[in-house]
Amino acid sequence: MVARAHEKISNARQDFLHKLSRKLVNKSQVIVCENLNIKGMVRNHKLAKAINDCGWGMFLNFLEYKCQKEGKVFFQIDRFFPSSKTCNNCLNVVDSLPLDIRTWDCPSCNTKGIDRDINAAKNCRDEGIRILFSSGTGETAKGRNVRQRRGRKSTVVAVADEFGSQHSTR
Numbered sequence: 374m375v376a377r378a379h380e381k382i383s384n385a386r387q388d389f390l391h392k393l394s395r396k397l398v399n400k401s402q403v404i405v406c407e408n409l410n411i412k413g414m415v416r417n418h419k420l421a422k423a424i425n426d427c428g429w430g431m432f433l434n435f436l437e438y439k440c441q442k443e444g445k446v447f448f449q450i451d452r453f454f455p456s457s458k459t460c461n462n463c464l465n466v467v468d469s470l471p472l473d474i475r476t477w478d479c480p481s482c483n484t485k486g487i488d489r490d491i492n493a494a495k496n497c498r499d500e501g502i503r504i505l506f507s508s509g510t511g512e513t514a515k516g517r518n519v520r521q522r523r524g525r526k527s528t529v530v531a532v533a534d535e536f537g538s539q540h541s542t543r
């Protein structure tokens with residue numbers, strides 16, 4: 374009985390993650406994720422349950438294969454990139470930001486009360502744009518083909534346009 378309940382929960386979770394990843398891939402040309410040290414975090418008991426419960430690794434897999442299937446770009450940024458500890462407004466980096474502090478208050482530019490996850494997500498987006506434009510993929514702005522993983526070629530002009538305009542209208 375318990376096993377069946379677990380199976381039911383796990384199916385519902387998979388279904389949810391499939392739908393969510395589908396939605397994100399449909400509306401994006403590029404998806405940038407943080408490369409979280411999941412194994413390391415799971416060893417931390419406080420975080421273990423939360424991470425295992427939400428199936429983060431599974432979610433990333435879903436995103437990645439859906440992007441690959443459709444010639445979209447998926448990549449993860451370095452796990453040492455200080456996404457949470459950097460101010461998205463002034464780029465000030467703080468030494469530490471304990472997990473129980475949920476808002477970003479910048480001691481440097483006085484930005485206050487920003488949700489820490491939103492601040493981190495914006496930093497990931499900006500870092501993703503930086504990487505796209507500074508690596509080979511940056512050539513997309515000129516409409517050249519870029520080689521993705523698996524050696525498939527695809528043109529991602531729309532990505533540069535979309536990101537460029539999003540970036541400049543921020």
Ligand SMILES: [Zn+2]
Pocket residue numbers: 460461462463464465479480481482483484
């Ligand atoms: Zn700041």
